[in-house]
Amino acid sequence: MKSTLERVPQRIGASWRYLKITEDTKNYGWHRHDEYEIAIHRHFNGTCFIGHHQSDIKHNHMVLIGPGLPHAIYSNQEDDFDCCETHVIWFRKEWIESQINNCHELFPFKNLLFDASQGIQFSPKTAESVVQLLSDVLDAPPTKQIAILFLIISLLIEDKDSAKLTNLMTPSSEITPSSINEKIIKTDIYLSQNFDKDISLKQLADHLYMSESSVRRMFKRHYTESFSQHLKKIRLNVACDLLMTTNLPVSLIIEKVGFDNQANFNRQFKAYKRVTPKVYRESTQRT
Structure with missing residues (x-):
């Protein structure tokens, strides 16, 4: 599939970016980012394509998408909803890897980032908790904003119901x-x-x-x-x-x-x- 590379504007003085998007319909064709993306879709039904995985979107549909992985999002046009709400977090690969390398407590997140090359879906319960943490994040001072991001990462690590969108293979004798x-x-x-x-x-x-x-x-x-x-x-x-x-x-x-x-x-x-x-x-x- 062909996809366009979308540039994510960086916030001056911030290590990550958060955006809340509300619109009448969702119609995002194939695109990709250089950054990791966490997306939470709320209050609408639709279809989500990540790589070659297709799934239905329902309230509190939450995914982690790795850099360069094409994805597309569409709402169901025939459904009757007030608006489509999406919460999106982006952070750079180099930045999060440097944090993991210097902070032992973040090591478990490394496995999730590896699996994000194929996409990961999280539970609606985790999605709701993350949205609550994000409710006033942009009004908080920078130190609290970064603390909130690390709280979100901890929720992703602790989610026992998360699922890889494609199971990773196990090593064979020919592949290390x-x-x-x-x-x-x-x-x-x-x-x-x-x-x-x-x-x-x-x-x-x-x-x-x-x-x-x-x-x-x-x-x-x-x-x-x-x-x-x-x-x-x-x-x-x-x-x-x-x-x-x-x-x-x-x-x-x-x-x-x-x-x-x-x-x-x-x-x-x-x-x-x-x-x-x-x-x-x-x-x-x-x-």
């Missing part, structure tokens, strides 16, 4: 722990750039300098599905985004996402979304 994230990122980049082509497991294995059997194990452990299943989901998720945000003919969308014929696309799409592409577009089309 230090190279796991590199292989995963390289795989995601390759698939995001080539999903519309007729690519094979062998081509990916050659790209990663791995054997086909090792790539199969990587998909089973990390993505919990086969290469072909994962590639199909990528194509269908991109098709969902195009149906939702463009007026392109379905025949052109099929071509753009790499399906070989319309009958196969319609069959796979309905199995995945439980509706036809036409019905999906009619129910989610944004104005």
Whole structure:
């Protein structure tokens, strides 16, 4: 998928940035940041795309997104709500890593930051607690503001109901722990750039300098599905985004996402979304 890089303006004299956004609808196409992002969506229903993971948004939907990870957020146009409320926190990778390196108490947060390369979702209870901490944060003196951020980090660490959006693989004999994230990122980049082509497991294995059997194990452990299943989901998720945000003919969308014929696309799409592409577009089309 293609995404735009959004620059986050830094607050002068502050190590992090917080913004509360209220608007009638949410319609944020694919974008990414150089910073870590914590986002809490409240008082509306919608759809959230993070990487190639798709989930429904309900009140107090809270996620941690790593630097460079594409994501998109849409509210349900047909729902009746007063406004869409989002609380967003950004902080730089270099800054938080320096804090962890110099503060032993923050070491547990390192694991969450590692998992954030795929996205993490937190419990609604944690989301509500974080929103309460943020209620008057911008009116507080700088020392209290940074203290509040560390309190928020402690809540994320303590959340026993948080969930990685994609399970990380465990090391195999061919892949060392230090190279796991590199292989995963390289795989995601390759698939995001080539999903519309007729690519094979062998081509990916050659790209990663791995054997086909090792790539199969990587998909089973990390993505919990086969290469072909994962590639199909990528194509269908991109098709969902195009149906939702463009007026392109379905025949052109099929071509753009790499399906070989319309009958196969319609069959796979309905199995995945439980509706036809036409019905999906009619129910989610944004104005």
